[in-house]
Amino acid sequence: MIKVTSYKSDNIYTYGLGATVAMEYLLKKRDVVRAVILHPGFRSEETIAKIRTICGSDIPVSTEEKPFNILSKKDNCFVIVVIEKKEERLEDGNHMVLVNPSNCGNMGTIVRSCLGFGVMDLAIVGKISADPCDPKTIRASMGACASVRIEVFEDFADYQKRFPHNNLYPFMLDGSTKLQETTINKPFSLIMGNEATGLDPAFKNIGQPIRIEHSSNIDSLNITIAASIGLYEATKSCE
Numbered sequence: 001m002i003k004v005t006s007y008k009s010d011n012i013y014t015y016g017l018g019a020t021v022a023m024e025y026l027l028k029k030r031d032v033v034r035a036v037i038l039h040p041g042f043r044s045e046e047t048i049a050k051i052r053t054i055c056g057s058d059i060p061v062s063t064e065e066k067p068f069n070i071l072s073k074k075d076n077c078f079v080i081v082v083i084e085k086k087e088e089r090l091e092d093g094n095h096m097v098l099v100n101p102s103n104c105g106n107m108g109t110i111v112r113s114c115l116g117f118g119v120m121d122l123a124i125v126g127k128i129s130a131d132p133c134d135p136k137t138i139r140a141s142m143g144a145c146a147s148v149r150i151e152v153f154e155d156f157a158d159y160q161k162r163f164p165h166n167n168l169y170p171f172m173l174d175g176s177t178k179l180q181e182t183t184i185n186k187p188f189s190l191i192m193g194n195e196a197t198g199l200d201p202a203f204k205n206i207g208q209p210i211r212i213e214h215s216s217n218i219d220s221l222n223i224t225i226a227a228s229i230g231l232y233e234a235t236k237s238c239e
Contacts, residue, residue, distance in 0.1 A: 001060060002035050002082050004067035007135050014083050014133045016143065017072050019047050022081040024143025026054045035082040038063045042078035051079070071135065085133050090121040090151045094234070095166065096227065097191040099156060099199060100126040106195060107132060108140025109224040115144040117231040123159050123189075124152045156206075163189065168207025169234075171226060172199045176209035184234045192230070195223050 007014060013034065016025055025033050036051055040063055055061050067080055096114050101107050107130050114122055124132055131137065132150045141148075153159040160168075169184060170191040189207075193199035203209065212229055214221060221229070 001062060004037070004070055004080070004082070006070055009131050009133070012085060014085055014138065015071055015135045016081040016083055016138045016145075017077050017079075017135055018139060019044070019051075019079040021138060021141075021143040022051065022079045023047075023054075024146045025081050025083060026051065026059075027146075028143075029083075029146040030054070030059075032084045032086055033059055033081055034084050035059065036061045037067050037080040037082070039068050039078040040065050044078075047079075083138075088149045088151055090123060090149055090162070092163070093121060093187050094119050095121045095123055095163070095187070095189045096231065097123040097125060097156075097159065097189050098129070099191060099203075100128065100194040100197075101130050101192075101223075102195055104130045104134045104136035105140045106130075106222075106224050108137040108142075108145070110227045111137070111141040111148050111150070112144040113224070113228040113231055114148050115141075117228075117235045119190075119231055119235065120148055122148055122150045124150060125156050125159055127152065127154060159189075163187075169230075170199050170203040170206055170209045171211065171230060172203055172209050173211055174201060174204035174209060176204075176211040179210045179212050179230065179233050182208060182210045188234055190227070190230045190234055192223060192227055 016022055022036060036055055052061055068077060071080060096119055111122060138145045166187045166189040167185045168189050212221060212226055
């Protein structure tokens with residue numbers, strides 16, 4: 001049995017917390033699941049039976065409490081899925097691009113929005129960014145990390161070199177047009193910056209900068225809301 005430890009970015013394993021997340025990985029990405037752990041207090045016999053059936057004889061299922069004390073401080077977490085980390089590569093097509101994102105919860109929420117709007121590839125630019133394999137990211141995605149391809153790039157130049165034909169749409173104020181007045185052509189790359197600092201001013205010279213208009217009652221939108229609005233508009237209007 002795999003020994004569960006507190007997550008660190010250099011671990012070969014990560015963890016999905018919760019029954020919904022576990023089922024997403026078992027159904028969508030079973031090849032990376034190495035074990036499933038059930039809490040002794042888990043009482044959903046139907047879900048337990050489904051998990052055991054999917055795991056079969058090749059994915060061990062155990063019932064123990066200690067791993068939950070290590071990984072989860074919440075009383076409503078009853079399933080842990082142990083996931084082997086494997087490098088992924090983006091495919092050609094439409095992408096969401098996050099430059100130096102710093103919050104795992106925000107990243108996970110954006111992954112879920114990507115899946116919801118059919119954008120199956122997410123580029124993370126910057127090695128000091130939040131970890132897409134962190135259990136907090138996986139939990140916030142509600143298991144969408146099992147379906148969306150995520151690749152980390154050293155810098156934006158590396159990303160652009162791989163996908164030179166993508167139409168680039170950085171979200172920023174300088175030199176931008178309103179989102180609703182911009183024709184977004186595919187394959188597109190919706191580019192968003194750090195939650196606190198946004199994109200570097202140099203991005204105003206890259207592609208077609210766009211902005212989401214809102215009232216003066218707020219100074220900015222949360223990045224997860226901005227990403228969802230951008231994804232909606234892009235997938236609605238792309239030609």
